[in-house]
Amino acid sequence: MAIEASGVVMRAWPRRHLGKLFLLIGLGAALLYFALQSPVSKALLQWSPALARGFAQNIVISLVAIAIGSLLGLLVGALALSPLRGLRWPARIWVQCFRNAPWLVLIYFTTYVFPFELRIGGVYFAFPDWLKVTIGLALPASANIAEIFRGAVASIPATQWEAARSLAFTRGQIFRSIILPQCFKRMLPPWMNLYAVITMGTALASLVGVHDVIDTAQIASNTVNKTGFTVVIYLSLLALFFAYCYPISRLTQALERRYAFY
């Protein structure tokens, strides 16, 4: 029911507001035409490849951080559900530590405490700053994912456990074939939400000297040194992050509505 209703709204939206949409496009095109002749937009155009490279760095950091965080978080979450106290408590402590620490402090921590190169079997591997920031973001991400996982497992009605046990499933079998398939559906919206939050967290990378989009914007604003350009470049930073995170948040909301009835 809910799925059909939201589909209808999505199809009806552009048709209902066709006039406004055209007006907006026309206005945008006119603005663009006039703006392209000003020196500010020329400078912006000149700097946009560098900005794009910086933003790509942000996205790489966020993707690697969510990947590491998910793997680690599922492991910690699984440990937190263990019936053995010796396994459960370390997982609890991990979650409490990394959920309650400010992200910025964790990023400083990983940047300054880890060495700049690693020696594995006589070979030196460079340990670049962006990777350290990624680990700094992956640690709180893993704690959050562990909690999301634990919450998803806890949200499965107890009757399902009882029904499965009465059919002589073992604990492992119940997890693998009954509980987990339902969990992944429930975990998807909060997981995507966390991804959006991590993407916004990558902005902190500029504070420890990673050449990300904010660092690039600061260099650009200092190099061009014009009031108009400074205003435009910081606003375009806002626009860039908004353009990346807003669709994710809308999709999350749509998924939440869709799975709300299950």
Next chain:
Amino acid sequence: MGHWLELFVHWASGLGLNYGFLLDAFQRGTLGQGALTTLLLCAFTIVGSLLAGVALAAMLTSGNPWLAKPARVFIEVTRNTPTLVQLYCAFLVLNMLLTQAVGAANPLTPFAWVVIVISLHKGAFHAEALRAGIEAVPGVTLEAASSLAFSKRQLLWNVQLPLALRFALPSLINNLIDLVKMTAVASAIAVGDITYAAIMIWTQSDNVLELMILILGFFGLLSFFVNCVGRLLEARLRMPGYGH
């Protein structure tokens, strides 16, 4: 005090941690000043964010599209962009424009900008929680209140908000703990909070690990305190049938 500090430094050095800077009056003073600044920052932003949250929630639920639409746009933009970028937009752009307009008479310090930006940022999150709370107030309660000739403002202030506060309290406390952690971002524009003070110390004496443990402990204590106050409020404001 000094005696205990010395004991602690000695004990920590046994663990391989160099807390010697705590015995230096100047560095200890810097760190103490930073901790005080963080506390002040938290106090101001908690009050500011709650005020902003109530104002935005009132706009959202007013039923007037000229108020609700701008509030919605503001909330979506705030929730989907990094705090650091917002802080830079405010401090490096708005502050620059303000300074160009009024010169040296610019009344807003970096501290004030951090308070404004984080208040508005967390205000948007509070507003969402409060809106959900306001919408959860049962229709019959509102009908009963309007049959007693409550005006729209009285309705919001005396009926909807007190109940919405109870519904929203758990997520408000969650937001406030997040806010406490977020104040660390103030160090980005050289406000002398505890993070900034720690950076100043470790660039001189290379004791990052020790300072990190200290900062993590400080923020842990602070969020624990906010959590305790939240639990206390939840217990105090508890009404049978409303909230959990």
